[in-house]
Amino acid sequence: MVSSILITGGCGFVGSNLAIKLKSKYPGTKIIVFDNLMRRGSELNLSRLIEADIIFIHGDVRNKEDFGKIGEVEIIIDAAAEPSVLSGVDRNTDYLIHTNFNGTINCLNFAVKNNAGFIFLSTSRVYSIEEMERILFSEDKTRFVLSDRNGIIGLSGKGISENFSTNGYKSLYGASKFCSENFIEEYARAFGLRTLINRCGVIAGPYQYGKIDQGIMVLWVARHFWKQKLAYIGYGGQGKQVRDVLHIDDLFLLVDFQINNFNSLAGKLYNAGGGIEKSVSLSELTTLCEEITGNRILFDRIIETRQADIRLYITDNSKVTAETNWVPSKNVKETLNDIYIWIKGNENKVKPILY
Template identity: 55%
Template sequence: MKILITGGAGFVGSALAIALKQNYPHYQVLALDNLKRRGSELNLSRLKAAGVEFTHGDIRSKEDFDALPAVDAVIEASAEPSVLAGLDGTPDYLINTNLFGTVNCLNYALKHKANFIFLSTSRVYPIKTIETLNFVEEATRFALSDEQPVPGVSAKGIAENFPLDGARSLYGTTKLASELLIQEYNEFYGLRTVINRCGVLTGPWQMGKVDQGVMVLWIAKHYFQQQLGYFGYGGTGKQIRDMLHVADLYRLIDWQLHHLDQVNGEILNVGGGLESSASLQELTQVCQEVTGHTIPIKAVAETRTADIRLYVTDNTKVTNLTGWKPEIGIRRIVEDITAWLAENEKDLAPILK
């Protein structure tokens, strides 16, 4: 099998590329990336050592695809992933990458009749609707109630039939627009596709920032003994997310590559689920235990733009269709990332400290 991974030097793309090459040494795995995100250059030596073929290119450029060979499958893992991207009034890079870049990926896949696996985001679900959901305030977290004002949500989390009306961030909108185009290519061009709406992805080699990669950011601040803050929702740190280790995501993508007929045309919510969820307050406790460091955390009551109180993925559909479910919990995620920080401290300190 020949596979192209766009965003192949990014956190998710490089993890998938390296794992695929390790598990299928006879596969040809190509990684395409423009290396815009700081830290992605650190993955080049890792890709080379694994036998992944790297091409410096940009999905915004149709000409960059013309130089690529035919492949059997495309994994579209490229994106400007920040939920705050474009909110400063300059959304051009965001839209050109996340929407028009996806069109170039689709046309390349169509040209070679390649299967198309798309990594979308839970951010396609509207902010205001999520913020009006019924919840209970527990000792260390907010939790979803079973009784809700809209379909597609329960105490287990948010499912694929959650309403899509309303604003969701420019980032979420570009990904949803891409999803709509992918469905058209599937229906009218016969392109075989699957869309994965991923929750919070994390793991080693993610260059965490405030607006994207919060898990790594939180652990790194503990590791390097720097300050953090509980922002919004009263400053209590009770806002909750589920976390999916990239190794768990890889197991699903591996399955989809080899069984695409069984999920062709599907949209799947993919995340850590309730079992691998944590509030910032709970995450802080685990970070303290694993790193041995207690750091100052300020409380800021004011809620930030585009933030949400809680998001947990309901994995029922993807589990029923594929048998997949996440296996790596919060504590092991923290342990993995802490070990990675210790092993690569010299290279990572300038980026994460």
């Protein structure tokens, strides 16, 4: 195992879980988390990280100078971002672009300086929304279902693969991550940097401070737990939109494998998600949350679809599975149950943020 790993955004949901799991599997490895604590809840993850003997550096990926506080590292996992798909839609795009794009460039320069392996947490949002809107679907009682008559490049009954179109509009968030991906590929070629890109859809699990525009699995469990209202927004307000869900533990298994096999995998780009078997619609999510929490809540129904929303996203994991043998194992109910146990066991701590 490598001797040092830097995780930018390391106090966030993905970063903190990866840090804790890496430290517990490799106690001899120095794990450094670098975060500006912008996300509400990241300050709560920090105490957990410090207890686990992880080094915290308060810093901002937008500021080059802050990287001077870090020292040498062998691997960088870039998980610092403004991760909301609605960020920037209020016309304030500065934070989004400066963090998600310029911040990644600062991380890349730091990686070059250290000759470090660079793992980027990218998103399914790099794919074209226009192309997604062309996807044929049928409708059953609880969800939209992918049609097998599609004939769209990069789409099959298994979902969306790496060959799906990235041309055209993809949301401000998606575009900021896509710009970073392009520069990662350029840095790999220009400077011989060893890089890996994982395009993930919905990632979920404990220690995610979910909110209306990001972290929907936690939001759904929390609203059921405290018996608050929710809304089905868009696509007729029926809650039939579908996403696949990747448990953070499964993402850890992939990243762990990648760190340990960096030289043979360097330069790769993967879609990595729950896949069709771990997919769920909003209304199915409600049923699962009712089963887990024992509570039923009221729903508003908003017919109009929000900007940059998509009807259906399911990851085709064929490439990553063929090349790494990685297959996600936790199903949606297990993921929701883990979230429920976390909220129940930490109710007083998490309530000020999740309620």
